[in-house]
Amino acid sequence: MLEVSGLSVSYSGIRALKDVSLTVGKGEIFALIGPNGAGKSTLLNTLSGMVQAQTGHARFDGVELIGRPAHRIARAGLIQVPEGRQVIAPLTVRENLELGRIAAGTRSGDRNALDRVHDLFPVLAERRTQLAGSLSGGQQQMLAIGRALMGAPRILLLDEPSLGLAPVIVREVFDALLRLNASGLTILLVEQNAKLALETAHHAAILEMGRVVMRGTAADLAHDPLVVDHYLGRTEETA
DSSP, rough: OOOEEEEEETTTTEEEEEEEEEEETOOOOOOOOOSTTTTTHHHHHTTTTTOOSSSEEEEEEEOOTTTSHHHHHHTTTEEETTTHHHHHHSSSSSHHHHHHHHTTTOOOTTTTHHHHHHHOOOHHTTTTSSSSGGHHHHHHHHHHHHHHHOOOOOOEEEOOOOTTHHHHHHHHHHHHHHHHHHTEEEEEEOOOHHHHHHHHHHHEEEEEEEEEEEEHHHHHHHTOOOHHHIIISOOOOOO
């Protein structure tokens, strides 16, 4: 469904991604793990059109993404949930959700989108008139995911969804992602909790210093001695 080949990105002369190649299959969860600064967020931002690549290709169902504007990419069905939620604090929960529909150019005729979001995250229905900035961190993360879902994504890009959340909320968010995937949604996940990412994903890749250094099934990587030593042998912390 998504094929990345030879992708390289530079900021101010510093190479953030170096010849990155990977394939995300339709209907799977694909996880990207690695240390801070490895280029994981840069890859998502490049795929969604927020950052321009210098070389390489990214094809979504055979259509080249590199060089296309971000709004065209979103309207093709590749929608990102950014790191840090980035909800619009002065707007209500309902208004934030509707912005997701508008930004992706989704037909207003999809009257079931809001019901599906409320079914996935009932708290968003309960707090639909509440200002987004007054929600808890976990509720804001649910709102950010719900906003993306309002755009009817065919592939969902998630950047650090567990960051800063209590373990019980992390579990709730990831249970929702598993439900979405079970319904057929493809997910590309950047996650700082490597253990959780590999437990959730079908396939995964490890980025270090802008390069893919390992890739394979999530189960195989979870049992690889090098991965265990560098990423799973220490306790992952969530605030």
